[in-house]
Amino acid sequence: MLMKRMYNWIHILRQAAVIGMMLVLFLSQTACTASGSKKGNAMVPGSSITPAPTVNKDIKGDGENPTFTGVLSLQDFSGFKMRFVDINSGTEYEVPYSGGTDIQDAYGKVKAASTMDVGGIYDVYVDKKGKAAKIYGSSNSWVRYDVSGITVDESSRKISIGASNMVYESYTVVLSGDERISIAQLVDQDKMVIRGIGDKVYSVEVTDGHGYLKVTGTDALNGGYISIGNRQLLGITRDMLVTAPVGTFTVNVRNGSLSASKTVTISKDATTTVDFSEVQTDPVKTGAVNFSVTPSGAVMSIDGTEVDYSSPVSLTYGTHRIKLVANNYQEYSEIINVNSAYVTKVIDMTSSGTSTSTAADNTSGYKVSITAPKGAVLYVNSEYIGTVPCSFDKSSGKKTITLSQNGYNTVSYTISIANTAGDLTYAFPEMISGGTQETTTQVQVPTVTPATTKSSTKQSTKRR
Structure with a gap:
């Protein structure tokens, strides 16, 4: 009888354990489903930022054969150590070296450790004690210098x-x-060195980075255009923040007959503020037309007068006849109507003056929402959008996302939006405290994520 009761109790306990396990599994699946549904619409382009690397110090070889091929990611001259990221596994190794380590470039030229290229690709020979016996530049690798305007x-x-x-x-x-960054933080204004093997890119080194130009006091200039050197031409909007290349440039602004120019110096990660509040309202209605012509070198005349269209052409409001001639091309003729302060006109002479069909816009009516970092001010292609969380109208193409917040470093990301239907949601990494240096220059006047269905929630947005 006692044995039977014990058996019953054991049976009951087993059933309870099974039920408990089933309950745990159910709850965990429910939690995952809830988490998935919550994050299913989140596209995190900043998620590829390299985390604090887990460095593997335990690697040994025979010293005669390549132990691995890796990207030189860090040099510690005082500790006689280097770090390499294995191109095959992604593992980051810390490798000690000495004055006796044989270091050569890809062409067999002996090099000092101090002259090695951080970001370079090397064949690393580690001995049985874990020290670098030889470090040779990979003969299979390639390098491209002064690269800019990449699309990721x-x-x-x-x-x-x-x-x-x-x-x-x-x-x-x-x-x-000295900083490891996300590949999404590369912008058009950066110059970089890219290295790889075959069709794979294993390292990107920014040689000339970018800073920021904050443009204020533009009430009389909004709708006009601003040019920064000969590399950037943008429409002027209120409270714009331009991601600009490092260097010294002449900044020109124009809206109709109003114009101003000045020289500014953009420093890496720093913000230079330009105030145009002294510019008064323009009583004359003129617009600037930025012509993009194929082929380059075609001769243009407007209303019978030959013009130089290498920079925007100022025209009065109304209709104007455009003619283009070029060797081996049929003459192009078109009447254009100027009714805005700034517009870009693209002309392809192979179309012989006729309009060409364009791909359907599948993004119309959809939004791009930015959910993080909360509290940061969002700019899209230099235009002020609002404070995160916020959204803007979806349009296809490459966009420069700039985030700014008092007390934190301003940061830019590049995203590419496909010409597809559906809303998108992006969440970027939290801002890094510190704040960027800001200078003010006086003006001279004048000389991924799966797409979701249309959201029923209506928000105030701006079109980009």
Whole structure:
């Protein structure tokens, strides 16, 4: 009888344990589902920022054969150590070296450790004690200098440089000075060195970075245009913040007959403020037309007068006849109507003056929402949008996302939006405290995520 009761109790306990396990599994699945539904619409382009690396110090070889091929990510001259990211596994190794380590470039030229290129790709030979016996530049690697204007597709890990298409790894080393950054933090204004093997990019080094130009006091200039050197031409909007290349440039602003110019110096990660509040309202209605013509070098005349269209052409409001002639092309003729302060006119002479069909806009009516970092001010292609969380109207193409907040470093990201239907949601990493240096210059006057269905929530947005 006692044995039977014990058996019953054991049976009951087993059933309770099974029920408990089933309950735990149910709750965990429910939690995952809830979490997935909550995060399912979140696209985090900043998620590829390299985390604090877990460095593996335990690697040994025979000293005669390459132990691994890796990207030089850090040099510690005082400790006689280097760090390399293995291009095959993504593991970051800390490798000691000595004065006896044989260091050569890819062409067999002996080099000192101090002359090695951070971001360079090397074959590393580690001995049985774990020290570098030889470090040779990889003969299979390639390098491209002074690269700018790259397009990054984080969803497929593709990089486009002009007509060249390559891929990158999640652990591709991206460097800006002594800092490891996300590949999404590369913007059009950066100049960089890119290294890889075959069609894969394993390192990107920013050689000339970017800063920021804050433009204020533009009430009389809004709707006109601003040019920064000969590299950037933008429409002027209220409270704009321009991501600009490092260097000294002449900044020109124009809205009709109003114009002003000045020289500014943009420093890396610093903000220079330009105030145009002294510029008065323009009584004359004129617009600036920025012509983009194929082929380059075609001769243009407007209303019978030959013009130089290498910079925006100022025209009075109303209709104007445009003519273009070029060798081996049919003469192009078109009447344009100028009714805004600034517009870009694209002309392809192969169309012989007729309009060409364009791809349907599948983004119309959809929004891009930015949910993080909360409290930061959002700019899209230099235009002020609002304080995060906020949204803007969706349009396809490459966008420069700039986030600014008092007491934190201003930061820019590049995203590419496909010409597809559906809303998008982006969440960027939290801001880093410190704040950027800001200078003020006086003006001279004048001389991924799956797309979601249309949201029923109506928000105040701006079109980009």
